[in-house]
Every structure is written in structure tokens, then in C-alpha cells.
Amino acid sequence: MSEERKVIVDLKGVNKIYGNNHVVKDLDLVIYEGEFLTLLGSSGCGKTTTLRMVAGFEEPTGGTIQVEGEDIHNKEPYERDVNTVFQSYALFPHMNIYDNVAYGLKMKKVKKAEIKERVTEMLDMVQLGGFEKRYPSQLSGGQKQRVAIARALINKPKVLLLDEPLGALDLKLRKQMQLELKRLQRKLHITFIYVTHDQEEALTMSDRICIMNDGVLQQVGTPSEIYESPATRFVATFIGETNLFDxxxxxxxxxxxxxxxxxxxxxxxxxxxxxxxxxxxxVRPERMLYSAEPVEGFHLAGTVKEQIYVGSVLKTVVELSNGNEVKIERLAGQELPKGGSVYLYWKDGDAKLIHTFDDVFAGAVEDIVMQ
Ligand SMILES: Nc1ncnc2c1ncn2[C@@H]1O[C@H](COP(=O)(O)OP(=O)(O)O)[C@@H](O)[C@H]1O
Ligand SMILES: [Mg+2]
Known part of the structure; x- marks a missing residue:
């Protein structure tokens, strides 16, 4: 990621507290123009709250949020260059598709001819050309969500916020819409801030992923940075499978x-x-190496407990002397004799070291606060 990229959204020391529930904790996050950034984390970790603060629907308890260098609270919601798409489509049921998409432009008193041109272009973009006269009740879930996206994009917002927009769709349609949304985002070059709890969705769509846990930012990085070099124990186990040794x-x-x-x-x-x-x-399962002979520099002996073919992948489970299990994954390979001795090792660089001081410290602070 180049240093000269223009910052479009800047969160500094953002906190949100509801009653005695500290939902977002000291969040610092910079979002660049034109990027697809995903907030990823389990349910309840503060993703929607963060998005609502960027949208200006919710006031931070502390900290500042700037969009294009301006504090968002100096602007009324309708003045902001930020638009939102939610999981529920929230289309106007009594308006046809054309009028649903045209709504924002009519409010802004854009000329009729221009409205027609822009609505037509936008409906084509979301592959709904020819659906102008239909009503929301006559569309499938995926089509309705496309209308919601077209309606949000027609005002050409600088930033589009999407809160689990595909959450209500079935798996096949969701996968298809993931690719379409990504294509649309590239084409329009609008900054997307996308919320999901689905790691695969995040890895597929994002330029960068911001992982949150319990209101605390864990790591921000490209999908491969996050997979290859997890910064915290949480990230290592949340994204993909791993072998974690304390x-x-x-x-x-x-x-x-x-x-x-x-x-x-x-x-x-x-x-x-x-x-x-x-x-x-x-150490990721696909990076874990094993040998029938002891390996210099390693004293990790175990026995082969299980070998399972999952499609073309061979998964081996090795049990260490303390009963902990280590997962190994190979595309193809020689099967090891069950119950046989193996020695585990890895190449330099394939073992990622994670500081755990912060985990211990965070736990300690929480204990003090609870007392
Ligand atoms: N308006 C609200 N009032 C009180 N608590 C809230 C409110 N909105 C969210 N919360 C709480 O904040 C936490 C984070 O919620 P949310 O941001 O919706 O999580 P996520 O979108 O990651 O699932 C949850 O514990 C939720 O109950
Ligand atoms: Mg949410």
C-alpha cells in the first residue's frame, strides 16, 4: 500500500460506551480513497456501531471521525458524502424500481432528463436494466439488494457503508453478489466500508481487512498479510486454521x-x-513439516493419530506428548503409518511469533475494572 494514497476516513481514538458496555475501544483507523475495507469480527464485537458512527447516526463517546479532513459532526446527515446499505433492503414498497433508485436525485432536484440517464445507467450497472416498472415485491432477494445498492450509489457518495448487505441471501447467490459488488466497486472507484462476520467473504472481497474482537482492533492488513502474519492470537485462530503453541x-x-x-x-x-x-x-497446517527422523534444532516428537482425505487434501493429526494435537495439511502425499512416530519442524519464517503480553495485560486491566 503506497504512502501517498489519499486518506478519506480517519478515526482517531474512537470510543463508544452504552451504559456500562464499552463497545468500541480506542479505535484508530485510516481508510484510503477508493479502497475496499472490511470490518470483520464475531457478532457483537462493535462493527455496526463503528459503521453507524462513521455514518453519523451515532455519536462517539470519545475520539474524532473525519471524512475528507472534516469532522463529520459539523455536517447534517444529508450533507455527508457517505451512504449506507443495510442487510434489510429498506426499499419503498409502493414505488417501482425506477422511482426507488431515482428518489435521492429527485430530492436533490436534479433535472428529469439527467435523472433518467443516471437511473438507467445505474440499473444497467447492477444488471437490472428492464426492471424499471417492477415493484420490490416482484423481485428476488438478490435483485432487491441490487436495487438498494443502486439507490445508494446513484448520489455518487465518496464512501459507501455496507452492513452485512448479503447476509440474508443464500450461499450461492451470496458468492455471486460478492464478485459483482467487488466488480462494481472497482469500476466506480468508490470507497467501500463493508461489515461482515464471514471471514471467507472478507478474504474474497477486501483490499484490506480490519479485524475486531470485543471492541478492540486486532489487526489491519491485506488478506494475505493477515493470513500470513497474524498480529494476535485472536487473529491467528479467527482467520483460517492454525497450530498455536504457547x-x-x-x-x-x-x-x-x-x-x-x-x-x-x-x-x-x-x-x-x-x-x-x-x-x-x-504455524499454519500447510506449512507444518514432519520427518520420520529427529530434526536438528527441534524437539517436537509426536505420534500420528489420524489421516483423513477431504477431497484432494490429506489432513494428518499428530498428537504431542502433552496430548495437544497438531494439524498438518497436504494436497497429496504419502500417508504416514497410524501410531507411528514423527518429528515436527518448519522452515524459518513459517513460524509466526505473537506477543502475548497484551493479552495478559488486557485481562489484568479487565479484572481490575470488574472489581
Ligand atoms: N443502541 C444501543 N444501545 C445499547 N447497546 C447497544 C446499542 N447498539 C449496540 N449495542 C451493543 O453494542 C455491542 C456491539 O454491537 P454491534 O456494534 O451491533 O456489534 P456487531 O455489529 O459487531 O455484531 C453489543 O453488545 C450490542 O448489544
Ligand atoms: Mg452488526
Whole structure:
């Protein structure tokens, strides 16, 4: 991501508290012009609240939100260049599709001829040309959602906010709409801030993903950055599958850390950790290597517990001495004898080290607050 990109939405130290429920905690987030940014997290983690604050429907308890360098609270909702699409379509049932899409332009007193041109163009864009005279009740769920999107885009907002817009659609239609929405966003070059709890949807559509957990931003990055280098234990387990080992640095030598976990120990190249620091190590199942012989620098012995073919993928489960299970995934490969001994290892760079001090600290602060 280049440094010169123009910032369009800027959240600084944003907090939202409802009663004694601290829903969004010290959120700093910059969104660039023309990007597709997704807020991803489990239900209740504060995604909708964040989006509603950007839309100006909800006032932050603390912090500031700027759109194009201007505090959004200096503007009335209708003056803002931000539009929203919700999961429920909220179309006007008594208006036909043309009038539904034209509504915003009529309110702005745009000339009739221009309205016609823009509505026609927008309906073509969402592949609903020829549906002008129909009423919402005569459309499928997917078509209704396309109308809602056309209606939101017709005013050419700088930023479009979408709150789980495909949540009500069945899986097949959802997948198709994901691709269409992404195509539309690229074509119009409008900034999308998209909310979903579906990691696959986020990975498919986004330029960058912002992962939240319990109101706290965990990591912002491209889909591959987040998958390859999870910043927190939460991200490592929330996105895809991983093997997570909790351990401690027991020595540092020549740029390598000696790390001990319960069932054994190993060396990893890294400088960014202190001696005796607690950490977590994440190794994706497809990066986990095994050998029938002990491997230098690793003392991770286990036994093969299970091997399952899932389509073309071979999944192997190895049990370590403390009973923990390690997942290994291969496209094809030689099966290992069940019950046989294996030694686990990985290439430098395939083990991602995660600071866990913050987890411990956050827990401690929460304990103090609760008292
Ligand atoms: N208007 C409100 N009043 C009180 N609590 C709210 C309100 N809106 C949301 N919440 C609470 O804030 C938390 C986050 O909600 P929300 O932002 O809707 O989560 P998400 O969209 O990630 O599922 C939840 O605990 C929810 O109950
Ligand atoms: Mg929500």
C-alpha cells in the first residue's frame, strides 16, 4: 500500500460506551480513497456501531471521525458524502424500481432528463436494466439488494457503508453478489466500508481487512498479510486454521530465539522478543513439516493419530506428548503409518511469533475494572 494514497476516513481514538458496555475501544483507523475495507469480527464485537458512527447516526463517546479532513459532526446527515446499505433492503414498497433508485436525485432536484440517464445507467450497472416498472415485491432477494445498492450509489457518495448487505441471501447467490459488488466497486472507484462476520467473504472481497474482537482492533492488513502474519492470537485462530503453541523464550543467541513449549523446544530466528518473554507461535497446517527422523534444532516428537482425505487434501493429526494435537495439511502425499512416530519442524519464517503480553495485560486491566 503506497504512502501517498489519499486518506478519506480517519478515526482517531474512537470510543463508544452504552451504559456500562464499552463497545468500541480506542479505535484508530485510516481508510484510503477508493479502497475496499472490511470490518470483520464475531457478532457483537462493535462493527455496526463503528459503521453507524462513521455514518453519523451515532455519536462517539470519545475520539474524532473525519471524512475528507472534516469532522463529520459539523455536517447534517444529508450533507455527508457517505451512504449506507443495510442487510434489510429498506426499499419503498409502493414505488417501482425506477422511482426507488431515482428518489435521492429527485430530492436533490436534479433535472428529469439527467435523472433518467443516471437511473438507467445505474440499473444497467447492477444488471437490472428492464426492471424499471417492477415493484420490490416482484423481485428476488438478490435483485432487491441490487436495487438498494443502486439507490445508494446513484448520489455518487465518496464512501459507501455496507452492513452485512448479503447476509440474508443464500450461499450461492451470496458468492455471486460478492464478485459483482467487488466488480462494481472497482469500476466506480468508490470507497467501500463493508461489515461482515464471514471471514471467507472478507478474504474474497477486501483490499484490506480490519479485524475486531470485543471492541478492540486486532489487526489491519491485506488478506494475505493477515493470513500470513497474524498480529494476535485472536487473529491467528479467527482467520483460517492454525497450530498455536504457547511458550516462552528461554535463551537468545545469534539472532535466534530458543523457545520452550510443554512438549518440547525449538529455535526460531527473531530479534523482537526478550529473554523470558511469553509468546505464542503460529504455524499454519500447510506449512507444518514432519520427518520420520529427529530434526536438528527441534524437539517436537509426536505420534500420528489420524489421516483423513477431504477431497484432494490429506489432513494428518499428530498428537504431542502433552496430548495437544497438531494439524498438518497436504494436497497429496504419502500417508504416514497410524501410531507411528514423527518429528515436527518448519522452515524459518513459517513460524509466526505473537506477543502475548497484551493479552495478559488486557485481562489484568479487565479484572481490575470488574472489581
Ligand atoms: N443502541 C444501543 N444501545 C445499547 N447497546 C447497544 C446499542 N447498539 C449496540 N449495542 C451493543 O453494542 C455491542 C456491539 O454491537 P454491534 O456494534 O451491533 O456489534 P456487531 O455489529 O459487531 O455484531 C453489543 O453488545 C450490542 O448489544
Ligand atoms: Mg452488526
Amino acid at each position: 511458550g516462552m523464550v528461554t535463551a537468545k543467541e545469534n539472532g535466534r530465539l530458543h523457545i520452550s513449549i510443554e512438549p518440547g523446544d525449538f529455535y526460531v530466528p527473531d530479534e523482537d522478543f526478550a529473554n523470558h518473554e511469553m509468546l505464542a507461535v503460529s
